[in-house]
Amino acid sequence: MTQRNLWLRAVGFMLATLLLAVACAWLLFGRGRSPVQTDLLAMLPATERNPLAEVAAQRLAHANGNRVILLAANKDDEQAKAAARELGQLLAKDKVFASVTAELPPFDLQQLFAPYLQHRFSLLTEADRQALAQPGYDPRQALAQHINEPFVTGVGTRLQDDPFGWLQHWLEQQPWSRSPLLPEDNLLTAHRDDGSYVLVTATLSGSAYDDGIQRRALAVLDQAEHSIEHDHPGTRVLRTGALFYAATARGDAERDVHRVGLISTLGIALLLLLVFRSPRPLLLAFLSTAIGIVAATTVSVLVFGQIYLLTLVFGAALLGEAVDYSIQYLTARANAGSNWNPGQGLRQVRPALLLALGTSLLGYALLGLVPFPALRQMACFAMVGMVVACLSVFFLLPALLQTPAKPLTHVSVRGALVLQSAISRCVAGRRGILLGAMSLLLALPGWLQMHHDDDVHLLISPPSTLVAQEKQIRDVTGLGNSTQFYLVQGANEEQVLQREEALEQRLQAMTDAGQLQGWVGLAGMVPSLQRQQANQALIAPLFAQAGRTHQWLHEAGFRDADIDRLLQAWPGTPLHLQAWLKTPAATPFRYLWMGDEASGGAASLVLPQGDASNTALQQAAANLPGVTLVDKAAGVSQLFGRYRRYASLWLLAAVLLIVPVFGWRYGWRSMPSVLAPPVLGIGFTLAVLGYLHHALTLFHWMALMLVLGVGANYAVFLREGEPHVTHRPGAMYASVLLSAATALLSFGLLAFSSMPALQDFGLTLLLGIGFTALLVPASTASRISLS
Amino acid sequence: MSCMTHHPRGLLNRFAGCALLVLLLVCCSAHAQNTDLLHSIIDRLSQHSAVRASFTQQRQSPALTQAQSSSGQLLFVTGHGMLWQVKQPYQQTLALTGSRTMRIDADGHMQPVRSERGINQISQMLQGMLTGQLDAVTRQFDVQADGSAAQWSLHFTPRQSRMAQVLRGIQLDGGNYLQRIRIIMQDGTQTDIQMTDTHDAGPLSALEKHALDVP
Numbered sequence A: 001m002t003q004r005n006l007w008l009r010a011v012g013f014m015l016a017t018l019l020l021a022v023a024c025a026w027l028l029f030g031r032g033r034s035p036v037q038t039d040l041l042a043m044l045p046a047t048e049r050n051p052l053a054e055v056a057a058q059r060l061a062h063a064n065g066n067r068v069i070l071l072a073a074n075k076d077d078e079q080a081k082a083a084a085r086e087l088g089q090l091l092a093k094d095k096v097f098a099s100v101t102a103e104l105p106p107f108d109l110q111q112l113f114a115p116y117l118q119h120r121f122s123l124l125t126e127a128d129r130q131a132l133a134q135p136g137y138d139p140r141q142a143l144a145q146h147i148n149e150p151f152v153t154g155v156g157t158r159l160q161d162d163p164f165g166w167l168q169h170w171l172e173q174q175p176w177s178r179s180p181l182l183p184e185d186n187l188l189t190a191h192r193d194d195g196s197y198v199l200v201t202a203t204l205s206g207s208a209y210d211d212g213i214q215r216r217a218l219a220v221l222d223q224a225e226h227s228i229e230h231d232h233p234g235t236r237v238l239r240t241g242a243l244f245y246a247a248t249a250r251g252d253a254e255r256d257v258h259r260v261g262l263i264s265t266l267g268i269a270l271l272l273l274l275v276f277r278s279p280r281p282l283l284l285a286f287l288s289t290a291i292g293i294v295a296a297t298t299v300s301v302l303v304f305g306q307i308y309l310l311t312l313v314f315g316a317a318l319l320g321e322a323v324d325y326s327i328q329y330l331t332a333r334a335n336a337g338s339n340w341n342p343g344q345g346l347r348q349v350r351p352a353l354l355l356a357l358g359t360s361l362l363g364y365a366l367l368g369l370v371p372f373p374a375l376r377q378m379a380c381f382a383m384v385g386m387v388v389a390c391l392s393v394f395f396l397l398p399a400l401l402q403t404p405a406k407p408l409t410h411v412s413v414r415g416a417l418v419l420q421s422a423i424s425r426c427v428a429g430r431r432g433i434l435l436g437a438m439s440l441l442l443a444l445p446g447w448l449q450m451h452h453d454d455d456v457h458l459l460i461s462p463p464s465t466l467v468a469q470e471k472q473i474r475d476v477t478g479l480g481n482s483t484q485f486y487l488v489q490g491a492n493e494e495q496v497l498q499r500e501e502a503l504e505q506r507l508q509a510m511t512d513a514g515q516l517q518g519w520v521g522l523a524g525m526v527p528s529l530q531r532q533q534a535n536q537a538l539i540a541p542l543f544a545q546a547g548r549t550h551q552w553l554h555e556a557g558f559r560d561a562d563i564d565r566l567l568q569a570w571p572g573t574p575l576h577l578q579a580w581l582k583t584p585a586a587t588p589f590r591y592l593w594m595g596d597e598a599s600g601g602a603a604s605l606v607l608p609q610g611d612a613s614n615t616a617l618q619q620a621a622a623n624l625p626g627v628t629l630v631d632k633a634a635g636v637s638q639l640f641g642r643y644r645r646y647a648s649l650w651l652l653a654a655v656l657l658i659v660p661v662f663g664w665r666y667g668w669r670s671m672p673s674v675l676a677p678p679v680l681g682i683g684f685t686l687a688v689l690g691y692l693h694h695a696l697t698l699f700h701w702m703a704l705m706l707v708l709g710v711g712a713n714y715a716v717f718l719r720e721g722e723p724h725v726t727h728r729p730g731a732m733y734a735s736v737l738l739s740a741a742t743a744l745l746s747f748g749l750l751a752f753s754s755m756p757a758l759q760d761f762g763l764t765l766l767l768g769i770g771f772t773a774l775l776v777p778a779s780t781a782s783r784i785s786l787s
Numbered sequence B: 001m002s003c004m005t006h007h008p009r010g011l012l013n014r015f016a017g018c019a020l021l022v023l024l025l026v027c028c029s030a031h032a033q034n035t036d037l038l039h040s041i042i043d044r045l046s047q048h049s050a051v052r053a054s055f056t057q058q059r060q061s062p063a064l065t066q067a068q069s070s071s072g073q074l075l076f077v078t079g080h081g082m083l084w085q086v087k088q089p090y091q092q093t094l095a096l097t098g099s100r101t102m103r104i105d106a107d108g109h110m111q112p113v114r115s116e117r118g119i120n121q122i123s124q125m126l127q128g129m130l131t132g133q134l135d136a137v138t139r140q141f142d143v144q145a146d147g148s149a150a151q152w153s154l155h156f157t158p159r160q161s162r163m164a165q166v167l168r169g170i171q172l173d174g175g176n177y178l179q180r181i182r183i184i185m186q187d188g189t190q191t192d193i194q195m196t197d198t199h200d201a202g203p204l205s206a207l208e209k210h211a212l213d214v215p
Helices: A003-030 A051-063 A077-092 A109-119 A126-133 A139-147 A166-172 A211-231 A242-276 A279-304 A309-339 A342-368 A373-395 A410-427 A429-448 A464-477 A493-512 A529-543 A546-556 A560-569 A577-581 A584-592 A614-621 A632-666 A671-691 A698-725 A731-752 A756-775 A778-786 B015-028 B036-045 B118-130 B135-140 B206-212
Strands: A067-074 A097-101 A182-184 A187-192 A195-204 A236-240 A484-490 A518-520 A602-609 A627-631 B050-060 B068-077 B081-088 B092-096 B101-104 B110-112 B141-147 B152-158 B167-174 B178-185 B190-200
Touching (some): A003 A279, A003 A373, A051 A484, A051 A602, A067 A077, A067 A211, A067 A464, A077 A187, A077 A195, A109 A166, A126 A166, A126 A529, A126 B110, A187 A464, A211 A242, A242 A309, A242 A731, A279 A309, A279 A373, A309 A342, A309 A373, A309 A698, A342 A373, A342 A632, A410 A429, A410 A731, A410 A756, A410 A778, A429 A671, A484 A493, A484 A632, A493 A518, A493 A577, A493 A614, A493 A627, A529 A546, A577 A584, A584 A602, A632 A671, A671 A698, A671 A756, A671 A778, A698 A756, A698 A778, A731 A756, B036 B152, B068 B206, B081 B206, B101 B206, B135 B141
Antiparallel strands (some): A067 A236, A182 A187, A187 A195, A484 A602, A518 A602, B050 B068, B050 B190, B068 B081, B081 B092, B101 B110, B141 B152, B152 B167, B167 B178, B178 B190
């Protein structure tokens, strides 16, 4: 290859890189919204077979996404209320909050309840239904009992409009009547042993996942909290809402990216400098990696439209693997000494690089088969990054590395040689077999102690302080997010409500038995027409003969004019869902109706409240047509479990895929020794994880796939490289150790990440790459002992 | 996520609970209040942990042409609630426990009258008060005491505008025991409960213990 050709290729490659860099900059910063996705729920895979269930889960997660719930708490009631008022006023000053509610608007009782009067003969509580259905029901006695109720009667509805109290009872069991928060001094307040809690809610003027909104809202909140804590000593502010979770997730991920990125960059730079004794290899190695990462980011954003936090953190760690290709080329140059020819050097490392790239791509492609958006993105990111980093070695580096280099540091080569020959001696011949058998025996108890964990907290582990605050707010107010709900589907509105009623009957039984705190569903607020007709049919006999009814009411003491009005109002009209949904009373519950979203049918959501197990909730839905329990967390956990089981099989499949490749390249006799280091590395890693009582997760298995890929790379590098450096024994192993050290520096640091999934990933790679790097001299041991 | 509303019903269905609450408070709380009289009244009442009495409830409502009257027996147990046993003009036994209202039929079979959770919150407030927090009542009402320790009256006026829209006031009269409860609503309804023959309850029957959940 001529020098001119080398430069042409390099310039072409650089131009393409510049284009990529511009595209990447535009994608990341040029558009209004950052493509970094801080909504952790968005990372979760689709778990539901029913597509509407996914829509419902998304909708529920975002229904309150832009709402912030705050509680001002103080031992002293007056202080708590004053603090809440001030908090409300301070927040309302900033435009980042579209609305802030602390003090309640004035209201008019009659206006709220008057609309229900026309439906009063269609709405009955379960207790009244049962009473009316009893054969011995005596209307005169029922009237007497109602008007003589102890203490008070006819609150909310006027006694003459509702002489039996049916509507009053029905209104009393509506969810808005059951809120643990009481309006006091115009504030929604709850009292506990440790003081008063006052509710303040605010709605953001934009998405809680919007970077700008997040920062501004948090700044305003922090300042407001600070000043009310100062003005009202002893006040605590409890907060919950998607805003806080998203901001924390972003903060954690940014910290991880900075820490992992910075430490690994510095560490790798130092190592490269020490080994190559010149800044140029260092700069080129980073250039090659940087190009890979820019390309990976660009393609990921183009393909997925956004980039997940997990991918960013993982991407920071990918440095360590992408740098391997340039290290191999740089080592070849250092080892060639004054005979260096960039084109020839490239031809020398090409088979090793291609084979290594092939095995890596194989590993990541398997990762990409998992149907998790986040994992697919990680796989896509890694594959693009690897390919481009490798291409940069083929196209860019030769032009920039035309002059010969200093040989590798003597210490590093000497050290590597000592280690390599020590290991080779240990694993050669009978001693090797004995040692292998012993280590397998030692690993056995570790394997026996392996166990599994598939919980969703692996991917989403919000800080415990936020979780504790949310729990406390839920305990005090009954408000809070739930990822468990029922999706009720039917051919039309009426069928959906009927099916809800069947479900709610079971949920009410669970509530009565104390298994559930309660439930919220539309059918409790708007019964099906069938139920309303049945209610009316229960009342009908009492109104069958107007004269008789008149007489009962008259005897009970009601005025004739009122009785006539009541009789004229009979039978009234049923309450229709669509009409009800338009009333102000329905506002907080409108999101429960999914009607418009269902194609070819109607659907609604029913939310169980309280801490019932998935099994108990599942039982409540058993054999009810059209009712599905959607439990996102459980769904994801199940999926984790399923893929963890597949992952172990995939690992085996990947090993089996590599067998013929190595067999073809190195011959069937040598194949086992090339394959042994990564396979044993995986085996020992599993044993150590077992000894550590680390519950194995899907992420451990994914990391093991990478160990296989990276470990096979090392065996290949060593095996392919040795013949070219016979003049410097140990130089090739030194380069492998360098690769391993860079990988450990980047992936290993993930073990200190804030995300449990990445911690598992990092620890496994730390162990796996460590073991494999130590075992890899075995792949050439037979050859050394032969020669 | 569920019921973020500012509806007044929550208040209203607690109202019955509130009336009961005031009664329970006054009957049993032994804790200091700002006035000496209130203090001594509470002190006096709290000496009886379980009482029985005969009651007569008179109700006048603008919706009704004549006053309604019912009478029967009541059993009040501090910290547990009340059995309200109507003998006239019909027979009915209700167990009012703060957390729920149950109807007890002739065979001792209990049936919930209302399935709402609302008064559960009252029950929590109630438990707090019975362990010495008068605050819950003074947050909801202004309390005024007249008379002497031997013959006293307590007037409760709602402090919260939402409750004041429905309730005008509550008055309690008594001596050694509570003798009379008067509840006046804004719509003009007046409920007047007179208690006579009040005495310490003595041992409770199995049914009474069961109904009020007394161990």
